[in-house]
Amino acid sequence: MAPLHFLILLAIVSSFPYSTAAPDLTLTISAGIFIPVGPYYCSTTGNYTLKSPYQVNLRKLMDDLQSGAIANHAGFNYTVAGEAPDAVFGLTMCYADRNWTQCQNCLQAATSEVELICPFSREMKAREDACVLRYSNESFFSVADLTSAFHVSDTSNSSVTNVAGVNATLLSLMSRLAAEAAVSELRLAKGSQVYKGSKGISQVIYGLAQCTRDLNASECSRCLTYFVEELLRSSSLSVEINDAVKGYSCNVAYKIGEDFDSSIRPAIASAPMAPSTIAQPPDPSPGTRPTLGIVAGVTGGSIAFVICTGTLVCILLRHRSIKAREREVDVFDDDPLEDNTFDKGTGPRQFRYRELATAAGFFSDEEKLGEGGFGSVYKGYLKDMDLWVAIKRVSKSSQQGRKEYISEVKIISRLRHRNLVQLIGWCHGGGELLLVYELMPNGSLNSHIHSQNNVLSWQLRSGIVLGIGSALVYLHQDWEQCVLHRDIKPSNILLDASFNAKLGDFGLARMVDHERQSHTTALAGTMGYMDPECMLSGSASTTSDVYSFGVVLLEICCGRRPIIVVQDSEEYATMHLVQWVWECYGRGRIIDAADARLNGEFDGDEMERVMITALWCAHPDRTLRPFIRQAISVLRMEAPLPSLPTNMPVATFMPPMHHLQRESGATTGSSSGSAGTKHSSIATKTSSLLR
Incomplete structure (x- = not known):
């Protein structure tokens, strides 16, 4: 039987009109094919209609994106x-490790086939080998998206032997390039560095x-720092000849012994003037030196006066600006939400x-701790409470952010447990x-469990496991009502x-209610x-929270993300961590x-x-x-281990759970990354159920 998602996709695609009566709404398919690599995202709610x-x-957006990206040759x-x-807000970019022909083909295929990749979705994120x-x-502009980091390695050549030497050089090279790219006008930096192999032979890493x-220097730096860590984490075990980590907002790559055939034209810099063409001032005669001295003195004094005056003006303007902002927050200290929205x-x-x-x-940017899905988080100090706090500033333009703000205050303000973040x-x-929370000095679990530099000990990990479990016992069974969290993951564990x-x-x-324990x-x-x-059902329950808890436990034990890439002979496949x-x-x-x-x-x-x-927690059958x-x-250790079947059971609500579509010799990435092989959009769509 054909997979469920294939039949659904076929039905949707066949519903598109191909008549000439409405040429502006006829779906056209380019000669090239856009095949997303790794997991991609298609929204499933609030779909638009034909x-x-x-x-x-x-x-119109797709046409504008393609023509603009190709016309400026950038x-x-x-x-x-x-x-x-x-x-509709849109963005496209060619990855700089691909040539201009590959770039154009990718842009044309992606923009013309977007409705085949995500039929009727109001939001889509996908990347191919040459573009995103x-x-x-x-609007998602100006905020780096770190949700997916896809590894692309060249496994056709044997990996290098001097792993330690390459890694040391890579760390130095990629850290420098990340810093340069963040301040570059093109948000791009290329460079090379020499390292010596195990036999003393020098080689160049590009x-x-x-x-x-669209990212500013701070957001670009944040994105690249994370991706460089991902690149180095995969290279710590085995270093390939070529490797890259590609995402929706940034990418990093290296090659050993061969430079990149880049698709991006560098910015044109003005050529420095040759020394011979620079006019030299004539040597002043003795008679003119006193006059020149007087002129220089007067000029220098005038310049000093201007500088002092300008500095004073800047200080006064800054002081007035601060006072104006203070007056503004007094004037606009209003309540846009109804007072009865929250319990007193x-x-x-x-x-x-x-x-x-x-x-x-x-x-200010100096106090920013990071970006969230619907706003930014800042560090703050409350003098009257003598307390350092984290202040979440919810995006004013986001309706979903507003809903989550209300939900957060109404629920977490009533909860009290040592393993829940306290709302101040x-x-x-x-x-x-x-929203004001207690400040968590060590950040999120996500920033530690996948860190190469600071590996969490097993003692700390086991304590974290019991802490998360204790919080869920309180939410599901010990509080006056059952609370379904619905988003348990390492980045939400502080x-x-x-x-x-x-x-x-x-x-x-x-x-x-405790009797119900589910929410549709x-x-x-x-x-x-x-x-x-x-x-599939849209019904969240305590068992769906337990499933998420099981995935997080495996991530803590294995140090791998939920979607991994495995190799079987010469073939590659993406698998869910639970199945692996x-x-x-x-x-x-x-x-x-x-x-x-x-x-x-x-x-x-x-x-x-x-x-x-x-x-046991992530069992495919929620009733078990x-x-x-x-x-x-x-x-x-208060109860014996459960008896689980040797083979992972097949869920009854979906097609058989097995290795995803494989492709011999496909480019792939680190098993600890969050992505997989090159495969068809239909296979990826079906496999997304496991993620």
């Missing part, structure tokens, strides 16, 4: 088509770092906008939506100064951590899946217990998953 204004604007363009509520394309009904040009009582308090703006240095207060004044885990970000959370709604969560059945670990379990070698960076420094029985419990309290009892 011949709608959004579809018209989308097609392989980059971003723009918007139409007006709200049917405006994305569009959305909301590298490049590139961002989309003890616990978190409502702040005035002036208090939080002052605490965060008026939200909130503010919806000054035309802003602000670590305090002692590396105690605290679950945060309740923007997608919902409260239900629009699709919500993060690919890779979402219960596959929940993705289950195969190790079936061979009686589940310990082989443990994070290699731990160098065996862990309790084998504990590691096995956590991984088997994780598989444990309640969270049962899982914690096993983790604490």
Whole structure:
């Protein structure tokens, strides 16, 4: 039987009109083929309809993106088509490690086949080997997207032997290029560095770092720093001749012994004037020297006076600007939301906008801790409480951000548990939506579990596992209502100064009665951590939270992301982490899946217990998953290990769960990355259910 998603896609594609009666809405297919590599994203809610204004604007956007990117021969363009509520924001860019012919072919194929890749979706993100394309009904410009880092390696040549020497050179080269690209006008830097092989033979490593040009220097640097870490993490075990990590907002790549045939034209710099053409001033005669001295003295004094005056004016203007901003936050300390939206009582308090703006240095870039899905987070100091806090500034233009703000305040403000991030207060004044949390000195679990420089010990990891589990027991069973988190993942697990885990970000959370324990709604969560059945039914429950908990446990144990790439003979396939670990379990070698960076420094029985419990939590059949309290009892050795089948069961609500489509000799990436092989969009679409 044909896969379910293939039939759905075939039905959708066949519904497109091909008549000549409406040429402006007829789908055209280019001679080339755009085949996304790695996972790609198509929104599934609020889809546009055939011949709608959004579809018209989308097609205009695609034409504008392609023509603009090719006309300026820079392989980059971003723009918007139409007006709200049917405006479409789009961006495309050629990867600088590909030549101009590959770039043009990719741009033409991507922009003309976008409706085949994501039929009727209001948002899409995809990349091919030579370019990236994305569009959305909301502006995403100026914010780096780090959700996916896809490895592309050249496995046709044997890997180098002097791994340590190459890695040291790579670290130096790529760090330098990342810094240069962030401040470059093209957001691009290329360079090379020599290293000596194990036999003393010198070789050259060529590298490049590139961002989309809508990013400022800070966002570009943030993106490239993360991608360089990904590149170096894969090279720590085996160094290939060529390797790259490509994403939606930036990419990094290197080649050993061969330079890049780049598609991007460098900026034209003015040629320096030859020394012989520079006019030299004549040597002043003795009679003119006193006059020149007087002129020089007067000129120097005038310049000094101007500088002093200018400095004084700047200080006064800055002082007036600060005072004006302070007066502004007093004047506009209003409440755009209804006061009865939130419960009154003890616990978190409502702040005035002036208090939080002052605490965060008026939200200056120096205080910014990072970017979230619907806003930015800043570090602040509350003098009256003598407390350092994290202040989340929710995007004013995002309706979803506004909904999540309300959900966060209504739910987390009522919860009290040592393993939940504490909400200090909130503010919806000054035309802003602000949330105030306790500051977590060690950031998120995501920044540690995949770090090459600071590998978390097993002792800390096991403590984090029990901390997350304790939080879920409280949410699911111990509080007055059942709270479904719906977005459990490492980036939402924060670590305090002692590396105690605290679950945060309740923007997608919902409260239900204990008797019900499920909630039917629009699709919500993060690919890779979402219960596959929940993705089809739209029904979130305690078991879907337990599934996400199981995936996170495996990520902690294995140090790998939810989607990995595996090699079988000369073929490559993307697999879900759950399936990969289950195969190790079936061979009686589940310990082989443990994070290699731990160098065996862990309790084998504990590691096995956590991984088997994780598989139990992520069981394909949700009726066979444990309640969270049962899982914690096993983790604490208060109950025996569950008996699981040797082979991973096949879920009954979807096609058989097996290796995804394979392609012999395909380019692939690190198994710890978040992407996979080159394969058809239909296969990727079907496989996305497992993510």
